[in-house]
Amino acid sequence: MSSSPSTTQSTPAQLKRVRARSIWEGAMRARHQVRKFAAFETAEPVPVGGDDSSPSPMEYVVAALGGCLAVVAETVAAEQELGLTALEIDTQATMDTRGFLGTADVSPHFREVVVRARFGLSDPSALPALQREVERRCPAFNLVKDAGVPVTLDWSVTGGPR
Structure with missing residues (x-):
């Protein structure tokens, strides 16, 4: 709650x-x-x-974002008794390497992040509320979002564990 x-x-x-x-x-x-x-x-x-x-440091950042989302999703799903049975998260970020290389005046951090999460849930209709709460409470997600990086979340419910 x-x-x-x-x-x-x-x-x-x-x-x-x-x-x-x-x-x-x-x-x-x-x-x-x-x-x-x-x-x-x-x-x-x-x-x-x-x-x-x-892995590069930025690849660890992407993995840390996925890991943080998973931990928060597990926490919230348990609190809300949603019956989380599976979770797979694929995270992809795009960077303009000219920023790191110093060849253009562009930000060296992510330009965009796409998170694709597939949940096994006992109640699929609970996904929107779960997503809202995870977005609110995930430190890594909010760090990226607050840096002004556009984040696309593509979350859906699958048939369960494979």
């Missing part, structure tokens, strides 16, 4: 810090450590000078 705006404003902030340590390894690569988890790497594709040995 969502809080009313007056309740939200009168409740003290519950702040959470999210941290990562990143160490540059040369050749467009970096190693990252988050909490107790195994370190992971980012790299750039060969056309921009990397060795294509790992």
Whole structure:
């Protein structure tokens, strides 16, 4: 159940810090450590000078958006007792690489994002309300949206798990 705006404003902030340590390894690569988890790497594709040995940082951003949407959808579906049985999210973002390369005065971040989500739900008619609440509560979705990036959501209900 969502809080009313007056309740939200009168409740003290519950702040959470999210941290990562990143160490540059040369050749467009970096190693990252988050909490107790195994370190992971980012790299750039060969056309921009990397060795294509790992996903790029922006590919991790796209994956993080899909992961965040999945977590929030699971949370909201459980709260609303919607019987979530499956969820697949495909996220695609478009960037103008001239911004990163410095060859044009364009933003280096995403120009648009398309999220295709397929839900297995016991009550398919609940999808619009679920989507509205997930959009409202997903930190990564709101970060991208608040950056002014157009986000297209293509959400539908499938027959269930495969």
